[in-house]
Amino acid sequence: MMPRKSxxxxxxxxxxxxxxxxxxxxxxxxxxxxxxxxxTASVGLTRGALYHGFGDKKGLLAAVIAQVDGEMATRAKEAxxxxxxxxxxxxxxxxxxxxxxxxxxxxxxxxxxxxxILGDPSQWPSQNACLxxxxxxxxxxxxxxxxxxxxVEAASRLLSGAAFDAALWVGASDAPDIALPKAVHAYRTMxxxxxxx
Amino acid sequence: MMPRKSxxxxxxxxxxxxxxxxxxxxxxxxxxxxxxxxxTASVGLTRGALYHGFGDKKGLLAAVIAQVDGEMATRAKEAxxxxxxxxxxxxxxxxxxxxxxxxxxxxxxxxxxxxxILGDPSQWPSQNACLxxxxxxxxxxxxxxxxxxxxVEAASRLLSGAAFDAALWVGASDAPDIALPKAVHAYRTMxxxxxxx
DNA sequence: GCACATTGCATACGGAGCGTATGTGAGCTG
DNA sequence: CAGCTCACATACGCTCCGTATGCAATGTGC
Numbered sequence: 001m002m003p004r005k006s007x008x009x010x011x012x013x014x015x016x017x018x019x020x021x022x023x024x025x026x027x028x029x030x031x032x033x034x035x036x037x038x039x040t041a042s043v044g045l046t047r048g049a050l051y052h053g054f055g056d057k058k059g060l061l062a063a064v065i066a067q068v069d070g071e072m073a074t075r076a077k078e079a080x081x082x083x084x085x086x087x088x089x090x091x092x093x094x095x096x097x098x099x100x101x102x103x104x105x106x107x108x109x110x111x112x113x114x115x116x117i118l119g120d121p122s123q124w125p126s127q128n129a130c131l132x133x134x135x136x137x138x139x140x141x142x143x144x145x146x147x148x149x150x151x152v153e154a155a156s157r158l159l160s161g162a163a164f165d166a167a168l169w170v171g172a173s174d175a176p177d178i179a180l181p182k183a184v185h186a187y188r189t190m191x192x193x194x195x196x197x
Numbered sequence: 198m199m200p201r202k203s204x205x206x207x208x209x210x211x212x213x214x215x216x217x218x219x220x221x222x223x224x225x226x227x228x229x230x231x232x233x234x235x236x237t238a239s240v241g242l243t244r245g246a247l248y249h250g251f252g253d254k255k256g257l258l259a260a261v262i263a264q265v266d267g268e269m270a271t272r273a274k275e276a277x278x279x280x281x282x283x284x285x286x287x288x289x290x291x292x293x294x295x296x297x298x299x300x301x302x303x304x305x306x307x308x309x310x311x312x313x314i315l316g317d318p319s320q321w322p323s324q325n326a327c328l329x330x331x332x333x334x335x336x337x338x339x340x341x342x343x344x345x346x347x348x349v350e351a352a353s354r355l356l357s358g359a360a361f362d363a364a365l366w367v368g369a370s371d372a373p374d375i376a377l378p379k380a381v382h383a384y385r386t387m388x389x390x391x392x393x394x
Numbered sequence: 395g396c397a398c399a400t401t402g403c404a405t406a407c408g409g410a411g412c413g414t415a416t417g418t419g420a421g422c423t424g
Numbered sequence: 425c426a427g428c429t430c431a432c433a434t435a436c437g438c439t440c441c442g443t444a445t446g447c448a449a450t451g452t453g454c
Binding site: 148150151153155159162166168169171179186 | 227228229308309310312313314316317319320345347348350351352354355356358359362363365366368369370376379380382383384386387388389390391392
Binding site for chain 1: 430431432433434
């Protein structure tokens with residue numbers, strides 16, 4: 001009865017502890033300034049665990065981003081599902097992205113450090129759940145004729161990219177609570193360029 | 198007759214040599230991996246010159262970005278000036294941004310590393326000439342009633358941000374020459390959301 | 395024009411961090 | 425229960441950044 005925790009269990013637990021600590025450290029210090037010695041020590045481990053489980057520092061970032069990206073896509077889908085009109089549903093998803101990205105953790109890790117370290121989001125290993133969900137919605141709207149017949153990949157990339165860019169602008173603004181409605185309104189206006197007449 | 202070069206002249210020359218070398222090094226290796234020892238040695242100097250003239254590594258990046266940003270804004274203005282119709286002039290500027298950002302140097306330094314190291318472009322020390330020029334054009338179009346009466350700051354930020362995002366997508370694409378026209382077309386379509394009816 | 399102050403840049407030093415190579419002890423296996 | 429496995433710890437070397445100090449050439453007051 002001794003092994004209250006099996007080997008695989010503690011391994012997964014340690015993995016999550018590291019990812020959780022990394023979300024905090026990467027968000028507050030930034031990827032470059034985050035010390036892996038401190039990070040691992042803060043959860044009672046050493047760098048040995050890190051390099052065994054994630055390969056290198058970038059690997060840990062990729063794991064963090066994959067997790068956050070998944071959470072964001074889930075929340076966006078939920079927001080979109082609460083609206084019936086298909087076009088408004090897409091805008092609800094996008095607005096959800098903007099509001100989620102006001103979280104400094106997300107801005108710093110996913111929007112700033114992520115592209116710089118891992119390259120353009122379109123070729124992240126986690127295959128970008130956020131981008132995939134908007135692409136799905138856009139493909140549907142184009143098929144229904146709600147949106148003009150534009151290239152689905154390009155349009156969805158522009159829509160999600162603009163949403164995150166709007167969030168970066170709001171987050172860097174002096175008065176985010178004032179900038180947010182401006183950004184959302186401008187975003188909706190711009191997105192309507194895709195609407196079929 | 199000895200001092201063929203005055204002190205101020207050599208100082209400015211060294212400054213430009215460092216900036217020029219940094220554009221190359223930051224673009225190929227990325228900001229984080231660029232060694233300042235190698236960089237300074239490549240132009241016959243040492244890190245002493247760097248820290249005296251730019252403060253730190255980030256300072257050199259800021260100087261590089263200020264220079265590139267200025268060049269981009271100039272080229273965009275030229276592209277816009279070649280078109281008479283004011284709305285098409287704005288689109289010409291934006292398309293110029295997309296095409297310029299296909300240069301790997303610009304993508305890597307200005308679009309990827311820049312925001313990660315210096316923060317959101319809206320608050321760069323060089324006060325972002327690119328953003329300023331599109332803001333100028335947008336303000337004019339709103340005043341003329343060509344564009345809907347949206348918030349100028351928000352709209353111009355979305356327009357320039359989307360242009361650069363489009364370039365990132367094209368640059369990361371497998372077949373950039375195929376993706377580019379798709380991106381430009383989708384961009385134009387989306388931007389028309391701002392057009393007054 | 396000469397002594398002196400200035401300063402742009404080089405040299406030297408210390409510290410931190412990453413990645414790897416190797417060790418080890420707790421769990422799985424037969 | 426004996427031996428293997430492997431997740432993780434330990435130890436090492438290397439690179440790199442930032443600062444403190446030194447120096448020599450340029451510019452300045454008299």
